[in-house]
Amino acid sequence: MKCYIIAGAPSPDIEFIRNEIPQNAFVLCADRGYSYAKAAGVSPSVIIGDFDSCADALPDTAETITLQREKLYTDTVHCIDNALQKGYDEMVVLAATGGRLDHTVANLYALEYAGSRGGSVTLLSEHEEIRLLTEGKHSFEGMDGLTFSLFPLGCGSVTLSIKGAHYPLDNYVYESRNPVGVSNIFEGERCEIEVHSGKLLMIINRDDRWI
Numbered sequence: 001m002k003c004y005i006i007a008g009a010p011s012p013d014i015e016f017i018r019n020e021i022p023q024n025a026f027v028l029c030a031d032r033g034y035s036y037a038k039a040a041g042v043s044p045s046v047i048i049g050d051f052d053s054c055a056d057a058l059p060d061t062a063e064t065i066t067l068q069r070e071k072l073y074t075d076t077v078h079c080i081d082n083a084l085q086k087g088y089d090e091m092v093v094l095a096a097t098g099g100r101l102d103h104t105v106a107n108l109y110a111l112e113y114a115g116s117r118g119g120s121v122t123l124l125s126e127h128e129e130i131r132l133l134t135e136g137k138h139s140f141e142g143m144d145g146l147t148f149s150l151f152p153l154g155c156g157s158v159t160l161s162i163k164g165a166h167y168p169l170d171n172y173v174y175e176s177r178n179p180v181g182v183s184n185i186f187e188g189e190r191c192e193i194e195v196h197s198g199k200l201l202m203i204i205n206r207d208d209r210w211i
Helices: 014-020 033-040 075-085 101-115
Strands: 002-006 027-030 046-049 063-066 090-094 120-124 128-133 136-141 147-152 157-163 169-175 190-197 200-205
Touching: 002 033, 002 075, 014 033, 014 090, 027 033, 027 075, 033 046, 046 075, 075 090, 075 101, 090 101, 101 120, 101 128, 147 157, 147 169, 190 200
Parallel strands: 002 027, 002 090, 027 046, 046 063, 090 120
Antiparallel strands: 120 128, 128 200, 136 190, 147 200, 157 169, 157 190
16 A cells, blocks of 8 residues: 655645655654645655654644654654554655755665565655665566666675666666765666666656756
8 A cells, every 4th residue: 555754855846746756645744744735735644753854733633653852763664654654555645855965874774674574665756766676576667768776785796687777787786885876877678677686766757858
């Protein structure tokens, strides 16, 4: 099942959040994410945080979980855990990038955290789509001309193959110390990336103004 999480990165595109979340979707908010949900006219089902950054009064219509400020995991990771406990194994996280670099990096590693627990997380903004590619074949359609970048995540190297891109690869050993996976380009109607070993962080540029 699929759900949406609104995190707390500063200055997100509220219109994008409004348009991206379908009606009747299951929505969780991480702390200040509730302020963004309210601005977008989205009614969350769950709100989780220590509420050090959310100035809005919380509604009675949502399940609210208050965390201690000194805690092991971030508010966003607590939302991921809560979603997994409720049976949602596919999560789209909005307002997760563009703020403090350490918070953004934490959200990138949350992809691996969710994957280790049987879930799949996509970090989504109007500019980028970020996901984790684990071992196996991954297909992408209808993205001709968009750029994407790949980086080993949580491992020293990844062995991969790429078909349907400007820079194809065949059983290439990609070491984390040499970031050669920047700015590949989807070509044609279908691209296939096969991860033979390791894990890849994939960043798809949805907006060519950012190329």
